[in-house]
Amino acid sequence: MCVNQTNQRTQGSRTQNTLGSEARIAHGALHRLRQDLFVDAFAFHPMPPLEDAKVARWVPWMPERLRRWARWLPHSIVGFFAVCVFLGTFSERYTMGPLHGMFSVVVCVLLAVPAVVTLFRPVGAFWLSMIGFVLAMGGSGLSSPIAYLTHLAVMTLVVLRTRARLALEMWLVTFAVAAVLTSVVSANAGDLPPVAVFSGLVLTAAAAVRAWREERRQVVETQTATAEERSRRTLLEERATIARELHDVVAHHMSVIAIQAEAAPYRVENTPPELATSFATIRENAVAALTELRRILGVVRSEDPDAFAENAPEAPQPTLASLDSLLDSVRGAGLTVEAVITGAPRPLPQGVELSAYRIVQEALSNALRHSPGADARVEISYVLGGIGLRIVNGAPSRLAKPSPGAGHGVLGMRERVQMLGGEMTADRTEDGGFEVAAFIPVAHTATNTAGETTA
Template identity: 80%
Template sequence: MNETTQTQGTLRSEARIAHGALHRLRQDLFVDAFAFRPMPPLEDAKISRWVPWLPERIRHWARWLPHFIVGSFAMCVFLATFTMSYGIGPVRGVLAVGFSVLVSTAPALTLFRPVGAFWLSLLCFVVSLGATAATAYSSYSSAYGNAAFSTHLAVMTLVVLRTRPRLAVEMWLVTFGVGAVLTALVGGVTGDLPPVAFFFGLVLIAAAAVRAWREERRHVVETQTVTAEERSRRTLLEERALIARELHDVVAHHMSVIAIQAEAAPYRVENTPPELATSFATIRENAVAALAELRRILGVVRSEDPDAFADSDPEAPQPTLASLDSLLDSVRSAGLTVEVVITGAPRPLPQGVELSAYRIVQEALSNALRHSPGADARVEISYVLGGIGLRIVNGVPSRLAKPSPGAGHGVLGMRERVQMLGGEMTADHTEEGGFEVAAFIPVANTVGENTA
């Protein structure tokens, strides 16, 4: 009983596998067989990578090189088969010309309707196979048969390269299944069919392997692109969290000062009017409430692992450009030679601007240490009427830099800081081989902001 049940289960499994294979065969070769599926041109990036020495105008037309090759092959097939029609009589000549048109149309059709091109090529293959097997005068029929065989192999290869690898097996089975049945019906000799089938199988397996490799490579590129975008997005969020943490400290400091001054103000005036005392009390209560809400919302973004240049005391005030000397001492002790040039009249700036300017200089010097060991660096700070300009440039490294997995993330953070303050920033390699970071942060009504 158990053996019978096991046998029935095996048969059902095999029936499901066969049903699934037939369903896939129907979906691949019969459903929408002549659907319009144009082959896109090559990507500009591939052309630039393969032939970077070509002029841009020629590279633009080179995108259509595969289409040109397939079209040229179809034209060669037509000319080769058309020349065979000379000297075979008017009736056979007309039939031969029509056959030449059909055979040569199939490769060209792979550019637009690949599965339909297979069926058209299979028709020519079957006609030539039947003519070769049924006729004995076979000088012309064999020639046309060889042309049809070669063209059908090329068409199936193009279809596999354009669609999916499993079509190689499906088209091979359909082609030689129909060929074997037709040869048996016309009473021909099937001696040449097995070696031809074996050769077709080898070519189609190679084409399927190439297609599978291309698909896998495309998948890897897409995965790497998504991973890079996700990494950039995560880095951007981390940088924004860091900025929020720092601005939290700045705003919390100002709100604390407001609360303290509002509480002390009534005691500085004798006989304070009740209305004024009430107003100061309201100001203090609102400031304390806002400070508590600010700490509740933004306090969670405090980092437990500050960067290498951050102060070890989590309660220490956020750095400003006045703290630049300690930063320069740190990087100089790490082996980086730094020159500082300050133009314009230094003046107090809003704390958010001071903090961002300090962080930009810090990150640029940190990148110079990591990616340009042994190079000299120059820091230029320009106080102008509309804001502050920063330029940090380093020279060519004197030795190889160690691999850094976070390359590019510091530039992303600097750019986010500058954009948050409405400024502009550029970061690129210099002509000498170094790297330059230039930023401008606008500051409006500086005096008014500081007195407020």
């Protein structure tokens, strides 16, 4: 007997738990229904016009001035639909008496206006349409099919404008009210089930379209955020690489300053104490600057060297004098490249030499990755006031392998040029190739004779 009582208590507890779970589910559903259809039902939620990119894609043949008005095409279609509904329902009132006809006019307005209201207050438009639908079924004399189809069109617009789950909620409310109203007016309920099924199919399709659009929007946002994050990370990595390279350039000059400041007092007999103190201060500041540079270098040092870059961290930074070895490396990798130097080569600041070398290096690396089988041409122009670079390659002769992070090399080149106050362009050529052109300003120190050599 004790066992039976225990089993009964266990079963009772399970039943109570099941009922409690069902009650929580029902309470959650009613709460969502209240939040979706009742709380802030008439909140202002305007539908924005179409984006210019979509208009250009849908009607590319339309003149540019007319595309500005084409952005409001969905609003115009909804407004035209509302006018047609009003005229169609208003024409039926002439078969009724004056009082009945006036009531029908009110119903006509309640059936036509909600379609326009969906553009600004979608959930409120559903309730206005619901009132018109009830009045039409309750004896306004208007044909019920027109009222039903209008209400279905409004519900479809509301789903497309808000969220997918409103399709089920509006469907339940509509046909619950329709069932009650049918029983109150003692009307024939035989048409209600097929109408409900048809409405369910239409609203399900609208909900699927809305869910697909929302998913697509989230995918686009995710891809955009990922691309921005990748570009930001690449920019930081490029700046770290530039900092490491400039460290070597600046460290060389600071080392020379420290050595010269230390040796200067010994080159002059009877050096004044004030001068010796000044040289000692210069040396101390130079050594302190070198220490800070090494500390910063430890933070920003890049672990992954660039393509064709020297792997030894103690190796001297390359300059345009090392261009021949770079071209040999590229040719060994399978790229046919020609180099043309215009003007008389002259010594340039080490930062400019290094950046020019890296720009040529990155441009040729991009040609190898994205234009396999193409020829490339490197043009270096020593002109008054700076140095010009132009690296152009032809169209690929075979399919290029997918390369993650494509386009980030251009970002690094642009960063180098902007750091030196120059200008740069990078774009595709008419024949399907790619061209990088840059100008880096340099203070002119000597007049050179122009000439041209070919490598």
